Amino acid sequence: MSKKTRPAGTLLYAQSGGVTAVINATAAAVIAEARVHGVPVLAARSGILGVLNDDLIDTSSLRPADIRTLAHTPGGAFGSCRVKLKSLIDDRARYEQLLDTFRKHDVRYFLYNGGNDSADTALKVSQLAKEFNYPLTCIGVPKTVDNDLAVTDCCPGFGSAAKYTAVSVRECALDVAAMASTSTKVFVYEAMGRHAGWLAASAGLAGRTPDEAPHLILFPERTYDEAAFLAAVDAVVKRVGYCVVVASEGIQDANGKFVADAGGGTDSFGHTQLGGVASHLAGRVQQTLGYKVHWAMPDYLQRSARHIASETDFRHAQAVGRKAVQFALKGLNATMPVIRRISDSPYRWRVEAAPLERIANAEKKMPDDFIREDGFGITDAARRYLQPLIRGEAYPPYAKDGLPKYARFDFV
């Protein structure tokens, strides 16, 4: 149709792991960019499961308006999954099944949108294809609210969750401040992050001085010491009148026990009680210090809050989608489009190709100098890093009924 040579073969796109507010922005950018180059796009239903089961969605039926709507819809429109393939030897049959699906649909480009596990899978698939002399270009596309991917400066999905966190903590802190004289004195907010405290750290952007909330942040990078924590809470309440705590779900005590697992006891009905860091900490504050407490656990709300998505994050998500297609067509096999920061202020960045080998299964922790010496807050270095990532409001369009116009595809 075009005078240019159309690249041979089909592009297969799949979403993997926990979804985010902007992973569909990446998906939309992949589809749109592939169309520019005349490459048909199939999407796997429910991530790698769809590839294994030859359960694919033809995106050619999506109209341009659908693709725009997809770009501002949270969740994973094509479905995601938590399935980690083992080594090429242990999971041989399944890897070969993937290759069968690729062959059947003439898939020449495989874009796997996920975290470090997915980078590992994309890398292994590329090795297998080479072994079988099957012409395939595999690209890992970054995504995770945990912000724990190596090499890339940050991960699409994180900035929006970070913005949600900082805004929410600033808001509820104003609520607590207004009522503290006769009501709640300590408020505990639980942030996602089992291994790295990136989201808890982002709450630190809500305040600039030690007396502004959040007053205490608990990071998984620091050992949780109950006595020190309770003393710090008490000191803040006595100084400020109230205390807002942000706790990472992954904090552990000196024995390496997750505080979140402190639950799992028995409730007053004799039933097993589910745990949670915030409810545990709030309980301990109430029992030992006697202050009235409240706590919040936003859980999935924080990673799906497209209504308060960061403009920076949205642009990152679209950019890695576009670049993933371009890298695929250039044959940059076994790479990932990563975000390279050029400067903090003004914030400048670009997308580069990085080898999946450097990313697969690696985990980026917060740098040590991002955590304040007392272990309860963030440093200026952390602020310089985090601040640009929550900048700008990428609001979704709303319908007259007051709800965002999110796509409702019947894919999953």
Added chain:
Amino acid sequence: MSKKTRPAGTLLYAQSGGVTAVINATAAAVIAEARVHGVPVLAARSGILGVLNDDLIDTSSLRPADIRTLAHTPGGAFGSCRVKLKSLIDDRARYEQLLDTFRKHDVRYFLYNGGNDSADTALKVSQLAKEFNYPLTCIGVPKTVDNDLAVTDCCPGFGSAAKYTAVSVRECALDVAAMASTSTKVFVYEAMGRHAGWLAASAGLAGRTPDEAPHLILFPERTYDEAAFLAAVDAVVKRVGYCVVVASEGIQDANGKFVADAGGGTDSFGHTQLGGVASHLAGRVQQTLGYKVHWAMPDYLQRSARHIASETDFRHAQAVGRKAVQFALKGLNATMPVIRRISDSPYRWRVEAAPLERIANAEKKMPDDFIREDGFGITDAARRYLQPLIRGEAYPPYAKDGLPKYARFDFV
């Protein structure tokens, strides 16, 4: 200064009870409207406590820009409190203390911004003033996320919390849908509402069909029957693939026991565990049905989420503030500016004066015909009522750092 006669005396404004995303919009409207009429405004620090302790803030120092910022700042800028005065006989000394403060500052207008308890206090103060022949006009100004005030069609603060709820539930439902094949199958969201299920009901706006989330809503107006609930969850998971539950914090079992109090058992550290409806329900689903569960408890986040405030709610909040001043100056003693709905579609409303006697201590439950026959959802009548209240996005302005420009007054 003006050629018009300036009304005699000062206006005293106080915030009461749980604060909201838009109570400061009411405060800003009160101050701005009073200035139009040349009436000085004092604000009590920490609600009625400030009146009792003669701890008042002179708002004349606020510049017009401050007042605009105040209007889009959540929480209660002047401080609120949870203090309920008893009867005029039992709490005589404290009521007379209020009168002393009024006399001292020549307060002729008392505007008390709160719920039904506050309406009761404002009413009693007006009775006392009459008894002492002190010339005072008392106005109750409505505010509560619980939406449980009598007479008024709705309460400022509710619409924004309702919008937060509907948007958040729609968002996290997209997340759950994307992952359900291999991950979380049941998600439980806990909504505020100890006595009335208004906020839980508002979540119902997120879906239009029985297969759209939220699939099940638990109202305090209906007895919680665990077996029926678990059967319903199971049926939804089998039909839809996943189930999103919205539970009101106030649900009770057949013995009148709050499900939220099912916690308060002992955790694995031997410590008292704090309860919660969502964590309890999630635990029961996991134990009896074996599904992977997640739950969220937004707590104060839902009532302070100014970033997703409803335009309708914001307008209501400002209108009752303006009208409160106008009613005060007209001498409409012991009244409240209430919202009267003229039509659902197009949504039309006006503010009227209603006697505090009809509002004080009354509690508006949800009409029976707002709850679906099976007890797990809302009806079209509920939609017609709720829908206009979440309409429009009254976004706050943001600074370049990606955070809303909320006021930071040093009042509290």
